[in-house]
Amino acid sequence: MSSESQHPSRPTRPLSPSPTIIHHRSRLSTHPEGLVGSIASGAHYSGALHPHDIEPPLHGKAWRRRSMSRSAEDPAVTLAFKDVLADLEQLYSGKASVEIIHRRWRADATLEHPLFKCTNLHTISAILFAIPRTVRKAEHVSTRILSAGLSPNRVIYTQTFVYTLRLIGVRKEIKSVVFVDLDEDMKIAQLIDEWNGEEPPSRWGATVLRRLFAKIISWTTPVPKSVG
Numbered sequence: 001m002s003s004e005s006q007h008p009s010r011p012t013r014p015l016s017p018s019p020t021i022i023h024h025r026s027r028l029s030t031h032p033e034g035l036v037g038s039i040a041s042g043a044h045y046s047g048a049l050h051p052h053d054i055e056p057p058l059h060g061k062a063w064r065r066r067s068m069s070r071s072a073e074d075p076a077v078t079l080a081f082k083d084v085l086a087d088l089e090q091l092y093s094g095k096a097s098v099e100i101i102h103r104r105w106r107a108d109a110t111l112e113h114p115l116f117k118c119t120n121l122h123t124i125s126a127i128l129f130a131i132p133r134t135v136r137k138a139e140h141v142s143t144r145i146l147s148a149g150l151s152p153n154r155v156i157y158t159q160t161f162v163y164t165l166r167l168i169g170v171r172k173e174i175k176s177v178v179f180v181d182l183d184e185d186m187k188i189a190q191l192i193d194e195w196n197g198e199e200p201p202s203r204w205g206a207t208v209l210r211r212l213f214a215k216i217i218s219w220t221t222p223v224p225k226s227v228g
Contacts (some may be wrong), residue, residue: 001215004006006074007160011116023206027112029226033048063208069081072178076150077148077149077150080150080153080186081145081148081155083186084104084155084180084186084188085143085145085155085157087100087104088104088146088178088180089143091104091128091131092131092138092140092159092161093138093140093161094131094132094135094138094190095132096129096131098226098227101121101125101128101227102125102227103187104186104188105121105124105183105188106121106183106187106188107120107124107191108120108121109121109124109187109188109189109190109191110164110189110190110191111123111127111190111191111193112123112190112191112192112193112200112212113127113192113193113200113210114193114194114195114200114201115210115213116210116211116213116214117200117207117211117214118209118211118214118215118218121227122218122223122227123214123215123217123218124203125223125224125227126217126218126221127214127217127218127221127225129221129222129223130220130221133166133221134165134166134167135163135164135165135166136165136166136169137163138161138162138164139161139162139163140159140160140161141159141160141162141173142158142159142160143157143158143159143160144157144158144159144225145157146158146177152181152182153181153182153183153184153186154179154180154181154182155180155182156177156178156179156180157177157178157180157204158175158176158178159175159176159178160173160174160175160176161172161173161174174195175195175196176193176194176196176197177194177197178191178192178193179191179192179193179194188210217221
């Protein structure tokens with residue numbers, strides 16, 4: 001008897017290809033107009049905060065996964081961030097003081113901006129004290145909170161300022177999305193300022209140039225010794 005009759009062949013099942021899963025990543029506009037437009041009832045800087053069910057895109061390098069122990073509707077959240085934004089408005093208006101810097105910034109804080117990047121309080125202070133040396137007038141137009149919460153302490157907001165440059169007298173309107181990460185004492189650990197909702201430049205050596213510009217400002221701008 002042949003081997004074929006001793007071992008009858010088993011029917012073979014057709015192999016079906018495994019399904020392919022394609023993940024589509026949704027992306028919201030990071031421009032302030034798009035962010036604000038996507039929030040129907042966004043609150044102005046009156047102290048009221050928007051709930052967390054609608055959030056703008058988060059800067060990947062700055063934000064960890066959120067874990068909010070209190071919602072934006074909690075009065076404690078409103079009070080905490082109202083004071084933070086009041087101090088930041090003063091600083092952006094060129095009215096830096098030793099008191100505000102010590103109250104609002106950590107010694108190891110990081111500041112990232114389209115023009116500079118630094119991680120130490122002395123350089124950050126020099127940048128803040130340099131504003132009135134380069135700007136004749138700073139007009140605060142608006143501030144809108146997009147998202148905020150405690151534990152961890154974080155706030156995202158948009159702001160608009162109009163600056164008049166000191167040397168040439170040109171008026172410049174700057175709209176930005178600001179991401180602020182604070183410690184348990186409500187001191188800023190990290191602040192990222194994105195003009196028009198765009199991440200600060202990093203290609204073609206831009207990060208190196210921003211760090212260098214921050215150092216030049218720290219070398220040329222007097223800072224009170226009490227800042228540290």
